[in-house]
Amino acid sequence: MNLAVAADHGGFPLKDRIVEELRTLGHQVTDLGTDSAQPVDYPDYARAVAREILERRAERAVLICGSGAGACVAANKFRGIRAATCHDSFSARQSVEDDDVNVMCLGARVIGPELAVDLVRDYVNARFSGAERHRRRLGKIAAFEADFGK
Numbered sequence: 001m002n003l004a005v006a007a008d009h010g011g012f013p014l015k016d017r018i019v020e021e022l023r024t025l026g027h028q029v030t031d032l033g034t035d036s037a038q039p040v041d042y043p044d045y046a047r048a049v050a051r052e053i054l055e056r057r058a059e060r061a062v063l064i065c066g067s068g069a070g071a072c073v074a075a076n077k078f079r080g081i082r083a084a085t086c087h088d089s090f091s092a093r094q095s096v097e098d099d100d101v102n103v104m105c106l107g108a109r110v111i112g113p114e115l116a117v118d119l120v121r122d123y124v125n126a127r128f129s130g131a132e133r134h135r136r137r138l139g140k141i142a143a144f145e146a147d148f149g150k
């Protein structure tokens with residue numbers, strides 16, 4: 001799978017480990033930074049991963065900040081992006097199976113690297129179920145974007 005990974009300075013300590021794991025699993029990974037612990041603004045990295053997905057260079061992304069919250073809020077502002085913060089394996093899997101999440105957010109100040117790697121594995125191995133009820137619900141969300149997202 002083509003994947004994008006990005007982090008702000010809060011997420012930076014996890015990023016290289018995640019990129020390495022995804023490449024080891026055989027995925028094509030575009031690393032969008034940041035590349036140091038120097039403070040940056042997480043919305044810029046949310047925008048970068050959203051762009052990779054919406055311009056179809058990546059199917060999904062992993063976006064890391066300190067808490068997993070700010071990056072998720074920012075990513076969900078882009079039409080067509082479905083981002084979720086997943087700090088447990090049930091959410092990492094089900095957010096894809098039911099909600100077709102295309103940006104997984106993580107908080108590097110909340111979880112450690114080994115849990116993060118396990119969660120990313122769960123996330124990339126999951127597939128959208130395509131069930132009618134889930135398509136219907138996603139359709140309603142997409143309609144919100146059409147109604148109010150102008």
Ligand code: RB5
Pocket residue numbers: 008009010011042065066067068069070071
């Ligand atoms: C940066 O200090 C921090 O606010 C950011 O990484 C994130 O946790 C925001 O939600």
